[in-house]
Amino acid sequence: MAQDTPVAGDFEAFYARFRDPVLRAVFVASGDKEAAEDATAEAFVRACAKWRRVRKHPAPVAWVITTALNVIRSGKRRRRREEERGVPVTEEQAHNEPFDPCLLALVRELPVRQRQVLALRVLLDLSTEQTADALGIAAGTVTAHLHRALESLRTQLQDRTEEVEQ
């Protein structure tokens, strides 16, 4: 629309570049695909609505993912009730299911903070400082969480491999 003209191009490029990585990161951080899709869309809507400000942020993608994770947190109870009622999965939702469910299942068992750090550092390739800023924790804590998450996954994958070999 006319009133969006001065910044629309910037936002479109930003969205095109980050929409998939943000969705994947939010999914890994939350473990909930449907919630991740809703929250990612909502976070980008908020970013678009205040794009003049967000684009000045040192890491706009960190702003978006922080917002998405907060949206998930605020909507958790509602979604839990929907899950209890059983919300059917549509064809559209099913067409892009992630694969390697074993690894993702292991990730889902990690503590929330470890999942978040893993998502931001590995899937969005944010720096330690950007991740710390986005999650509101110290840089040293980011490093520690990432190390613990990877170590935990490595151990469990190794155990699983040994079980299969036996």
Next chain:
Amino acid sequence: MTPVDIEDDLRRSVEPMYMDVPVEQIQRRAKHRRHRQQRLIAAPLAVAVVAVALPLSLPKDHGGPVSAAAALRATASSAAEQSWTPPKPGQYWYSESKSMCSEGGGDLKSATIYLPLTSESWMAPDSSGRVEQHMGTEITFLTEQDRQAWIDAGRPTSEAGESDSWTFAPGTGAYNFGAGALTLQQLLDLPTDETKLEAMIQKAAHSAGPSPTEETWAIFTDLAPTPLSPAARAALFRVVAANVPDVHYLGPTTDPLGREGVAVARDKGVTTTLVGQVGVRDVVIYDPVTGQLLATQTVATKADPGGSVPVGTTIEQDIIVRSGWVDSTTERPA
């Protein structure tokens, strides 16, 4: 397996996931968010205007014999009788509004804060003009949880105290109209015949979203603060009376500035807001004689699942302080 292998596997495992929401949909939702909250649009806005943490004396459902449709038609008749002088060449439509601006995300982490926003706009018929905005410094909260989250986030001040001003070239300013926009000249040229205006609004409403009733109501609240001629305003009120059946008449009231008006409302069901999932009611307060919009409010009618936002809380508010035609982009009406 090394940590690097695990990282690669993790990346590969989510590769099939992609975001299939087109950017146009994101922009449309963002635009609706801005426009719902900021009735007068004159250029790209830096903020999302929203909520008010202040308890307001909202009118109760009148429950009397007056129907909303009858009240809207009565105002239409009265508005049509008002005198009107079209703008002279070179004049601008000036409008000042006061809103509460919600801020969330980024440095604020999970907190949602509210800042008072004053917006002034000057719009020429060719849709060139100027906007000035000033964000106040008084931070308020809707809930104690938000206040605590704000403290935990290090008390960020967000945009408090910031001012912004920009000009825009001919054709770049716009007023909301369904999913599209109108220039000021197009607004001034809107049909004064009810049937013609109804056809135009219904066409826009049907293309704007899945609920024509909802979109007709949105068009009403977008057009109400604009400088329509009395005849066009009268036609607008009649179109709403005929096409939005679920409007409640709340009766005489005063707006947040103490001006006397009449309130009508429409329930919107559960809506996603920055303060969670809440049932909301749109309240429109207008001058019953001229049909001029005084204020709009969005009130929580059903608590969110977390229960943090009490029923009756005003979560959005926009007050039209003053408006009128002026001769330059620095002049303000008396």
